[in-house]
Amino acid sequence: MSITSSNFFEISLAEWSFHKALFANKMTNLDFPVIAKNTYGINVVEYVNQFFKDKAEDAKYLNELLRRCNDNGVKNHLIMVDDEGPLADTDDKKRSQAIENHYKWIDAAKTLGCISIRANAFSDGGSAEDVQSAAVDGVSRLAEYAEKAGINVLLENHGGYTSDGKWMVALMKRINKPNVGTLPDFGNFCIKREGNQGWQGKCIEEYDRYKGVEELMPYAKAVSAKAQRFDEQGNCVETDYFKMINIVKESGFRGYAGIEFSNEETSEDEGVRKTKALLEKVLMSIG
Numbered sequence: 001m002s003i004t005s006s007n008f009f010e011i012s013l014a015e016w017s018f019h020k021a022l023f024a025n026k027m028t029n030l031d032f033p034v035i036a037k038n039t040y041g042i043n044v045v046e047y048v049n050q051f052f053k054d055k056a057e058d059a060k061y062l063n064e065l066l067r068r069c070n071d072n073g074v075k076n077h078l079i080m081v082d083d084e085g086p087l088a089d090t091d092d093k094k095r096s097q098a099i100e101n102h103y104k105w106i107d108a109a110k111t112l113g114c115i116s117i118r119a120n121a122f123s124d125g126g127s128a129e130d131v132q133s134a135a136v137d138g139v140s141r142l143a144e145y146a147e148k149a150g151i152n153v154l155l156e157n158h159g160g161y162t163s164d165g166k167w168m169v170a171l172m173k174r175i176n177k178p179n180v181g182t183l184p185d186f187g188n189f190c191i192k193r194e195g196n197q198g199w200q201g202k203c204i205e206e207y208d209r210y211k212g213v214e215e216l217m218p219y220a221k222a223v224s225a226k227a228q229r230f231d232e233q234g235n236c237v238e239t240d241y242f243k244m245i246n247i248v249k250e251s252g253f254r255g256y257a258g259i260e261f262s263n264e265e266t267s268e269d270e271g272v273r274k275t276k277a278l279l280e281k282v283l284m285s286i287g
Contacts, residue, residue: 007283008249013075014224014260015051017272022051029055030033030065033074040272043202044075045069046258047079047112048224049105057105060069062111070114077256078154078183078222081105087142088123088135088224099145106146113153116185116221121162128161139154139224143180152221163189163207165215172219184216184237184248185260186228210243217251227275228263234278 013036021027027035029052034044036104055061069076084105085098101121109117121135143153155171157163170180171266188191191210213223229237258277261271 002028006166008169008254009223009283010255011042011225011258011276011279012043012046012256012258012274013040013096013224014046014080015048015276016080016257016262018268019048019262020264020268026281030068033065033069034072034074037072037074038120039249039269040276042076042259042276044077044256045071045149046077046256047114047153047260049079049081050083050176053083056108056129059111062108066112076114077113078114078118079109079112080118080156082120083115086122086124087119087138088121088131090123090126090130090134091147094124095134099138099142099150100181103145106142106149109151109201110149114151116154116181116183117146117225118154120158121168122158122160128164128167130162130169132167132174135171139171139180140175140177143175143177147177147179150180152219156183156185157188157207157216158185158213159188159190159193161191163191163212165207165212169215169219182216182219183211183222183224185224186213186244187228190225191282209239210247213244214247214251216230217224217248217253220248222255223248223257224255224260225275225279226262227271227278228261228268229266230271230274230278234274234281236275236278241278241282242286245279246286249286 033045034043075103084101087098089095123131161167189207190203191214192205227236
């Protein structure tokens with residue numbers, strides 16, 4: 001599938017959909033784009049830096065990855081970057097280090113032919129106002145570096161302040177750079193979790209996902225089609241895909257909708273196939 005006058009998005013595949021296989025060494029990052037194309041018929045991919053963390057500056061490795069993509073007709077879209085420090089840290093020194101830590105992924109994205117990286121506007125602490133001000137500085141400075149390479153910096157609703165649609169919109173308006181945008185995720189709208197358990201903690205405050213995606217779409221340069229569970233009709237249990245994709249369409253978006261399946265108890269193969277089938281069904285219905 002490609003973006004044509006009859007549809008407004010093309011399906012891409014996020015590497016996180018296979019995180020269990022990758023962490024278990026049943027698949028490698030080099031395998032991923034070939035599997036995406038040959039097993040699932042998807043020719044646009046989104047990497048996660050965790051699965052080639054020590055290879056960002058390895059020219060031989062990156063060229064081999066690019067060769068495999070070219071040989072199989074696969075397009076590299078973006079790299080999701082984690083664990084390189086909080087770009088919105090209110091400590092100037094820590095924030096500056098985080099910015100520099102991301103440079104190598106900008107360079108790797110350029111080498112691979114990607115158009116974007118996904119970063120995080122995280123902080124180790126601070127008020128909503130202080131963290132946002134730090135994020136304006138951190139993301140803007142990273143975007144200046146990225147602009148020279150022709151790369152976009154995308155921010156995802158990924159927990160905490162970033163899962164508050166209004167906070168993110170205000171951040172986008174303050175940054176106001178053409179190569180900075182959002183990557184709305186259909187599912188990551190937990191603002192607060194119980195205790196200090198990170199992603200493992202029970203969500204005790206959640207932002208409305210439909211409202212959040214609607215608010216983020218004017219700044220979106222890609223979307224993350226998150227799915228976790230399916231009913232007997234093949235519909236996503238936690239998200240009404242018909243409602244959500246309509247929101248995406250009404251925004252005027254044209255681009256990639258990345259499958260990101262994440263359920264520890266379900267086969268990754270099954271989850272990717274069901275998410276793809278659901279996206280195709282919705283597109284046929286409302287496209």
